[in-house]
Amino acid sequence: MIRPSTVFSCVLTVSLALVLTVRVFGQGQDRGVITGLVTDNSGAAVPDAQITITNEATQDKTVVTSSSAGNYNSPPLILGTYRVQIEKAGFKTFVRTGVPLASGATYRLDAALDVGSATASVEVQASVVDINVSNPEVSSILSGKYYHDLPAVMGSDIRLAESLLNVQPGYVPMRPNGDPIFRGSQFMSRMNGGQTMAMENYLDGASFGSAIDHNNTQERSVPYDSVQEMKIIDSNFSAQYGRTSGGFVEYTTKSGTNTFHGAAYDYYNYQGLNAKGELVSAVSPQHKENWGFAAGGPIAIPKVYDGRKHETFFFVNLDDLHFKQGALPSFGNTNPIPAFLQGNFSQLLNTSSVLGTDALGRPIYSGEIYNPSTTRNVGGVPVRDGYGFDPVTGLPIAGAANIIPANDPLRSGIASKLAALIPAPDRPGLTNNSFVPSGNKYINPKTLFVRVDQSLGTSLKMSTSVNANTRPSLRQCASFSQGCNFSDPSKYFGEGFYQDITTRTVHQQFNWIIRQNLYNHTTLSFDRWVLPARPVSQGPDWVSQLGLKGLVSSEGGAPRVYLNSPTIPYSHYGESDRVAEGDIANRWQFLDDITWVKSRHTITAGFEYRHHQFPTIGDGNVTGTYNFSNNETAGYHANGAPETFTGDPVASFLLGQVDKANFNVNYRHLQNEQYISPWVNDNLKVTKNLTLTLGLRFDYQGCLSDSRGNQSTFDPSTPNPGAGGHLGAIIFAGKGAGRTGKTCFEQPSKDAWGPRIGFAYRIDDKTSVRGGYGIYYGGIPANQFEGNRELGFSTNPTVPNFTNGFAPAFYWDNGFPASVVKLPPSIDPTIANGQGPTWITKDSKNLPRYQNYSLTIERQVGARLLLSGSYIGNHGTRLPSNGPTLGLLDNMNNPSVLSTYGPGLLGSLCNGTTCPGSVPIPYAGFTGDVAQALRPWPQYTDLSVPSVPTGYSTYNSFSLKAEKRFSAGLIGRVAYTVSKLIGSGAEDVLAGDTSGIQNPLLGSQDRRSLSRDDLPHSVIIAWSYEFPFGKGRKFAGNASRPLDTVLGGWNIAATQRYDAGRPLSITMGCGDICDFLFSNLKRPNVVGPGYSHTGNVLQPGGYLSKAGWADPGSDSFGNAPLRDGHVRSFPYNNEDVSLAKRFTLTERYSMRFESQFGNIFNRHLWCDPDTNWSSPTFGEVFGQCDQPRSIQFGLRVEF
Known part of the structure; x- marks a missing residue:
């Protein structure tokens, strides 16, 4: 295994040498390259021609020469418009102006030189539309014009640079429109069949995003106004690119020019014009205001320093958002009705539904609540008496049936105190009866971005980008109907936490022309993300206030309570399990590559290294997590099987019947990992019309180690002394007694070789065909939400329930049994006995492998229109998945x-x-x-397996796209994509898909079906149009200033997206399957059409008909697929529109007033219906999942 210290030392030495000698240059993702062949009119190569490339905005010059084959290739250049001059003695000088260079683009500019004097020149303006004949990649660029004009409607957070991904074909956002908090964000999104949370983002030459888990950018985004353009690479990446599951997103920021330019802006969301949702009577109160300023130009100190002369340019952007309140209009929470909290469950009882008989021959009624104190065995079969039922006949007693007496001796004092803090429902009904309040109570992000570009002659250039932000907020209040509205934290029994995320990012690039056919590029980067959080209920001494016993600490918020019911989706209460934890992610990056132009070859070889460090700074779950189930108050059939549709967790809660519970004694770890990747790429101009791209990349990601070696894992082959030597015990890393001496437990494979091959063929000057095949690898995140790999160094005292509810884990008021409380350090292989330990499998760091293939035909129509058709395929294997895909090895029967x-x-x-x-x-x-x-390991409950490479997927798509470059006031794109995504349920790279399996023998094959994000049809439209009225325009071009003020400067722009519905997963009450196999999923049989035609989706059966499925039997598996393409969620249709008016103030200054309309037609997207076939509300919709129409106004002063 490669040691992190060895690699880091080597990289640090090389980095310092490069910096101290200032000998660096090369290929950066945020830059572009100009390449081509220089020939004479007969087609013969012209060697040693001098190519001078001049940035038209800064006048910065770069000089290269053509090879013996006439091939030339520029070093990476910052984005902009360039003048290219090609000279050779005996030939006329060739000049091409207005050459546009976009992020990561390779601009092909061939030159056929005419014989003549070099003092004579042939000058041509570059074409605005240029088909790609240089490489096989499938990519798109969203230019600064789109960023300036398109609406960027705020949700509950800042205007996000990534929001324009919604107009990219193949991009599938989190339903409905990105996370409601981060409207338009890439959180939980995917691209071209990859896993969610697994795209790679680059900012100014280095990886950008959350290093600790998903690499998404919404919590560290640069200001929207600092982005010059965004490039999306969909397929056939060069070997330079890796560590992704489906695509790359490259953000290039603005840089200064010879002229000072900038803007001051203020965007304000006007609540008075916002629309209310479908299920609420008023507009949710909220306040959103986003202000800031941006400026760029030469760094100039009068009489001291001239940035134009010394080619030193800056750009700075300060951005500030104030947001308060904001909600999704729905009733998605479920609070127990007041009668339940008083012990009266008569509304749950259905005496007309007899589910069977018990061992005494008494009827079992649906919804019957049983008295746990009467639990006994009759003939070896469990029996209980119902509350308010005749103990002999089992018949209900009038006025007493299903009512727990107020003086029942089992009544819990802790539960009675907490029950008083649970708010009453907001509307009638047992399910989805409570309002979903705002997710963000407030948030106040402040971001500062600074970029400096410096040229030191024509051979050495460098660029520095710095992004810093802070994000104080009060969040995650939506799962409790009071929504963090409280005056006394000691009376708040809900979720919600204070958070103040801070990030710091520094990217430093060096570019050096070693000689005119040899270039080097180096990027050094550091970023730090800090996440401190504490629950809003923290402060009071909940341990003393409630009388909690057996705990180690009295800190923390209200205890976490789960009410687990197979029929009623009760809300969760108290402090979230991990909300008081804090995480830090430090990342160092070193990227270096060298480009050599030789004959017809352009060969680039590079190396990438990343070092990650993840300290923790918080303490969560110190007051305990308590699970209550219906099992402790359920009845039993005559054969001894518990009846799923009896009992209720609220009843078990009131009676103190804890089903299982745990709390943490925390350890603050410091984890490290490294990632390395050498690569080589050859771009071969075979002929003037044919270019081949050949590449090879190797990826290696090391294991996740603790700086003190303090890690542990379940090991299936180690004897357990606390279980009679039965195999399966906890082993410990590090040195010392009882430890293995290992650094970590993963054994990453060294087989991640990724060959790439592609071609680009120019059929004629307006048509090209491109294609290719490649193998590439994604990364494995150090998931901040994964299982506890520090058990023993931290401890998690746990009381399981091996009786399936026959007896409680313990009586709440008695507290945690002292026998389970062990304080760290505890190097004890039996420490997890009776718990669900974490299993770090040896292959968990094997990188996910993707085979990617595509074919694109591109055609230029006229001077400004580009048409393309692209087939993209993606086949994933070894995808990170969750533990149930191991089947029996996940401790199932x-x-x-x-x-x-x-x-x-x-x-x-x-x-x-x-x-x-x-x-x-x-x-x-x-x-x-x-x-x-x-069970295979009976000393344990369920195992926690953070990641196992058992997943797979297959994706096929075809996209048609029309791209209109800016002319006559219009710019736009239209795309239609048809696609299909099949997989094993390995939906996201965090292995966080909650889908279980019903048949343990099948493992991941049990879940083969359409993906949850299968999107068979998608249409996207983005456009901006400047009206042709006013001075200098087609109409009223000579208008007076007053008339021009009225008529001129109008612009309208829009983003539109229309997606088909996504497949639904139909499940049912698990019964014997879950109780005795310990799987966590059961599906019914498909027996008919699933859609209902009642017309009212807000009623049970309103969207899905229960008659479309049937119960396969208590001990049988259903045949419904994990996700059914014949039963889909609601389609998504949305239009965001911006209307702007520009006023000329002076020759240099203008003012722009904008009106931006999110969801302008106030379309409503219903949330998914209840898909639990066993639920009485199956097929009913309870909420609206998109945001109602939202209007914001913006005022910009630009210069």
């Missing part, structure tokens, strides 16, 4: 146990020496049920 033993026996308890039914006891002292005894 073989489905054969259902028929071999039956539900009654499986639910029966072992007594410490024997198990019922002659089932061998796994080890002495085991007291769980038979189903638990049959």
Whole structure:
């Protein structure tokens, strides 16, 4: 294994040498290249021609020469418009002006020189539209014109630079329009069939985004007004690119020029014109204002320093947002009705629905609440009496049925105190009865971006980009109907936390022309992301206030409470499990490449190194997480199987029947990892019309290690002394007694070789065909949300439930049993016995592999229109997935146990020496049920497997796109994409897809179906039009100033997106499948059409008809796919429009007034319906998932 210290030392030495000698240049993602062939009129190569490339804005010059084959290639150049002059003795000088250079673009400029005097020149204006004949990549560029004109409507956060990704074909945003907080963000989005949270972002030459997990940028975005353009590379990347699952996004920021330019701006969302949602009676109150200024030009100090002369240019942008309140208009939360919290569950009872009989022959009614104090065995079968039911006949007693008496001795004092803090529902009904308030109570991001460009002659150039922001906020208030509105934190039993994210990013680039056919480029980068957070309920001593017992600390917020019901989706209460934690991500990057132009070859070789460091700074879950289930108050059938549709977690909560619970004694770790990648690429101009691209890249990502070696993992082959030597115990990294001596537990493979091959063929001057194939690899994030790999150095005292609800884990008021509380450090292989330990598998860092292939035909029509058709395919293997895809290895039982033993026996308890039914006891002292005894590792509950490379996907798409370059006041693009994405449910790179499996024998094959983001049809439109009225325009071109003030300067622009619905996942109550196999998913049988035609989606069965599915039986698997393409969510249609008026103030100054309309037609997108077939509200829609029409005004003074 490559040691991080060895690699880091080598890289640091090389970096310092480069910096101290100032000998650097090369290929940067934020720059462009001009290349071509120089020939005479007969087509013969012209060697040693001098090519002078001049930036028309700064007059900065770059000089190169053509090779023996006439091939030339510029070093990377900053974006802008260039003048290219080609000279050779005996030939007329060739001059091309207005050559546009975009981010990451290769501009092909061939020159056929005429014989004559070099003092004579042939000057031609460059074409605005230029087909790609230089490389096979499929890419798009969104220029500064789009950024200036298109609407960027704020959601609950800043105007995001990435929001324009919504007008990119193949890009699938989080439904409906990016995260509602970050409107238009790439959070949970994907590109061209890759996993979500797995695109690679670059800013000014280096990777940009969250290093700790998803590499998304919304929490560290540069100011919107600092972006010059964005390039999206969809397919057939050169070997320079890697560590992505489906595409690259490159942001290039603005740079200064010889002329001072800039703007001051203020955008304000006017609530009075906003629309209300479909399910609320008023517009959600909110305040949004985004102001700032931007300026760029030469650095000039009068009589001291002349930036024009010394070619020193700057750009600076300060951006500030003030946001308060903001909500999605829906009723997505569920609070228990007041009667339930008082112990009256009569509304849950349905005496007309008899689900079976118990061992005493008594009827079992749907919704019946049973008294846990009456739990007993009758003939070896569990039996309970119902509250308010005749204990002999089992019939309901009038006025008492399903009511827990106020003086019941099991009533919990802790629960009674917390029940008083749960707000009443906002509307009638048992489910989705409470309002979803604002996710962000307030947020106040402040961002400063600075860029400096410096030229030191024609051979050495450097560029520095600095981005710093801070984001104080009050967040995640939406899952509690009070929405962080409280005056006393000691009476607030909801979610919500204070957060103050800060980021610092520095990217330094050096560019050096070693000689006129040899160039070097180096980027040094550092970024730091700090996430401190604390719950809003923190402050009061909740431990003393509630009488919580057995805990180690009295810090933290209200205890976390889950009410887990198979039929009612109760909200969660208290401090989020990890909300008080804090994370830091430090990233160092070193990128270097050298380009050599030799004959017809342009060969580039490079090396990339990243070092990541992840300290933690917080303490979460110190007051405990408590799960309550319906099982402790449920009834049992005559065969001993628990009845899923009886009992209720609120009843178990009131009675203090904790199903399982845990709390943390935290350890603040310092984790490290490294990533290296050498690569080489050859761009070969075979002929004037044919270019081949050949490349090879190697990717290696090291394991995640702790600086003190303090890591642990479950190991399936180590004997467990606390389980009679049964295999499966915790092992520990690091040196010392009881430890393995290992640095980490992953064993990353060294097989990530990625060959690339592509071609670009010019059919004629207006038509090209391009294609290619390549293998590339994604990264594995150091997920901040993954399982606990520090167990023993931190501890997580846990009380599981091996009885399937026959008995509680413990009675709440008695507190955590002292036997489970172990303080760190505890180098004990039995420390996780009875818990669900984290398993860091050896192959968890094997990089996801993608095979990418594409074919594009491009045609220029006229002078300004470019048409293209692109097929893109993407096949992913070794994708990070979650633990259930391991099947039986995820500590599940073989489905054969259902028929071999039956539900009654499986639910029966072992007594410490024997198990019922002659089932061998796994080890002495085991007291769980038979189903638990049959698990591969019966000493544990469910395993936590952060990532395992079992996922796969297949993506095919075809896109038609028309791109209109700016002319006659119009710029725009229209694209239509048809696609299909099939996979194993490995949806995001964090392995965070919550979909389980129903058949453990099938593992990941059980989940093969359409992706949740399968989007068969998508249409995107983006355009901007300047009206042809006013001075200098087609109409009223000689208008007087007063008339021009009225008629001139009008602009209208829009982004439009129309997506088909996405496939739904139909599930049902799990019953025996989950109870005894320990899988977490069951699907019904498909028996007919699934759509309903009632016309009212806000009623049960309003969108989906229950008759379309059937119960396959308690011990059988359903045939419904994980996601069904025949049953889809609602289509998404949205139009954002901007109307602007420009006023000329002076020759240099102008003012622009903008009106931006988000969702201008106030279309409503319903949220997905209830897809739990067992739920009484199956097929019902409870909320609106897009934002209603939102209007913001902007005022800009530009110079």
